[in-house]
Amino acid sequence: MNSLESDALTPRPQYMEHLAAFAGKHVIKVITGVRRCGKSTLLRLYRAWLKDECHVPDERMVVIDLDLLENEALREKHALHQYVLDRLVPGQTTYVFIDEVQRCSGFEDAVESLYARPGTDLYVTGSNAELMSPELGTLLSGRYVEIPVYTYSFHEYAQARHAPEGYEAALFPEYMRWGGFPELATLDSPSAKNAYLEGIYNTVLVKDIAERHTVRDMPTLIRIAEYLYGNIGSLISTAKISGALISGGIKTSRATVNNYIAHLTDAQLFYTAVRHDLRGKERLTMPTKHYASDVGLRNHVAGDNALDSGHVLENIVYLELRRRGYNVYVGMTQGGEVDFIARKMQDIAYIQVSETVTDPRTRERELSSFRGTPVGTPCYLITNDTLPPTGMGGVRHVNVVEWLLGRDTTLA
Numbered sequence: 001m002n003s004l005e006s007d008a009l010t011p012r013p014q015y016m017e018h019l020a021a022f023a024g025k026h027v028i029k030v031i032t033g034v035r036r037c038g039k040s041t042l043l044r045l046y047r048a049w050l051k052d053e054c055h056v057p058d059e060r061m062v063v064i065d066l067d068l069l070e071n072e073a074l075r076e077k078h079a080l081h082q083y084v085l086d087r088l089v090p091g092q093t094t095y096v097f098i099d100e101v102q103r104c105s106g107f108e109d110a111v112e113s114l115y116a117r118p119g120t121d122l123y124v125t126g127s128n129a130e131l132m133s134p135e136l137g138t139l140l141s142g143r144y145v146e147i148p149v150y151t152y153s154f155h156e157y158a159q160a161r162h163a164p165e166g167y168e169a170a171l172f173p174e175y176m177r178w179g180g181f182p183e184l185a186t187l188d189s190p191s192a193k194n195a196y197l198e199g200i201y202n203t204v205l206v207k208d209i210a211e212r213h214t215v216r217d218m219p220t221l222i223r224i225a226e227y228l229y230g231n232i233g234s235l236i237s238t239a240k241i242s243g244a245l246i247s248g249g250i251k252t253s254r255a256t257v258n259n260y261i262a263h264l265t266d267a268q269l270f271y272t273a274v275r276h277d278l279r280g281k282e283r284l285t286m287p288t289k290h291y292a293s294d295v296g297l298r299n300h301v302a303g304d305n306a307l308d309s310g311h312v313l314e315n316i317v318y319l320e321l322r323r324r325g326y327n328v329y330v331g332m333t334q335g336g337e338v339d340f341i342a343r344k345m346q347d348i349a350y351i352q353v354s355e356t357v358t359d360p361r362t363r364e365r366e367l368s369s370f371r372g373t374p375v376g377t378p379c380y381l382i383t384n385d386t387l388p389p390t391g392m393g394g395v396r397h398v399n400v401v402e403w404l405l406g407r408d409t410t411l412a
Contacts, residue, residue, distance in 0.1 A: 010160040031125040033149035034268040034293045039125040066103040077106035102126045151294045152180030154404040160185035179296020197300040208267040229302035233311040237287040276329040314353040334372030349378045
């Protein structure tokens with residue numbers, strides 16, 4: 001790809017900075033994320049940067065997309081390994097890019113062997129969290145860095161939609177409805193957008209889950225996915241889901257529900273937020289909250305009922321915190337449940353998310369959740385309100401749009 005082609009793509013500087021920091025370093029770069037979130041496009045941008053800024057010629061870049069039918073023969077570790085070996089440039093660094101590497105049976109052995117050879121700079125992408133399995137972590141311990149990629153943030157979406165500066169907020173309802181899959185930013189027709197989201201959803205269910213895990217009971221898998229999408233931001237347990245399915249006429253077991261939830265999170269349709277109990281200072285494994293990796297996909301599957309807009313907003317904040325490098329938990333305090341505990345290195349913050357707190361009763365309910373949080377720890381209330389509410393008692397109000405656009409540098 002030449003620089004003119006790269007200019008047409010929405011820049012993703014936070015990811016490019018990660019990649020550039022490790023360029024030429026003898027460490028495997030593992031780029032993960034749900035299908036169609038922009039991993040391949042990111043690497044196209046990166047290869048253009050290598051070519052234009054580092055003067056790396058095309059013959060020193062090996063690019064393999066294992067999703068393509070013409071590369072079906074390379075979905076076997078020996079074939080993949082030999083294909084790359086045949087294209088290494090002796091005496092110089094060869095940059096090797098393998099897209100959807102999990103489609104190669106035994107890819108771990110091929111990657112380990114290529115890593116062991118001098119002069120190889122390896123980049124692999126995958127749409128399945130199993131790419132970072134404990135087995136792979138043990139095999140490649142200390143030899144890889146993971147770079148998680150998410151669908152467009154609202155800032156990126158506004159850029160892709162060419163919103164004039166100062167008018168980006170007008171696009172926020174659109175972003176809440178359709179989410180941030182990069183290709184959607186180029187589509188205007190609702191029917192085209194729905195068709196695109198349906199294609200992603202079906203591909204993930206079939207390729208990344210059903211085929212990979214030999215799932216035979218697709219109706220139950222689909223029903224569990226629908227349940228999770230319909231209950232984003234709510235504490236749920238395996239028993240609760242299995243009970244809902246049984247009452248709906250679907251016979252299943254808690255073990256099956258557990259397995260299918262694991263498959264759905266492995267395929268990165270969902271992320272899990274576990275609870276952290278500040279009272280007992282411990283993490284609780286059940287019940288947990290699940291958030292969609294993209295709210296547009298959630299709305300497509302579960303329906304974009306306006307009554308769920310508060311949970312959709314909460315989901316957007318959750319994803320943004322992860323994009324910014326925070327580990328995110330659900331908090332339990334003396335005052336009740338705090339939507340998020342966000343941790344990054346030594347920094348920690350407590351966060352409540354509400355669509356609006358103009359009603360004093362709603363504001364008091366949200367603020368009460370901060371009771372029992374450690375003295376001196378920052379507490380934030382993120383809402384869609386443009387005017388700061390009164391009587392916050394030391395809790396800082398953050399407008400969600402200004403924060404997402406980076407104009408409010410809270411939790412940067």
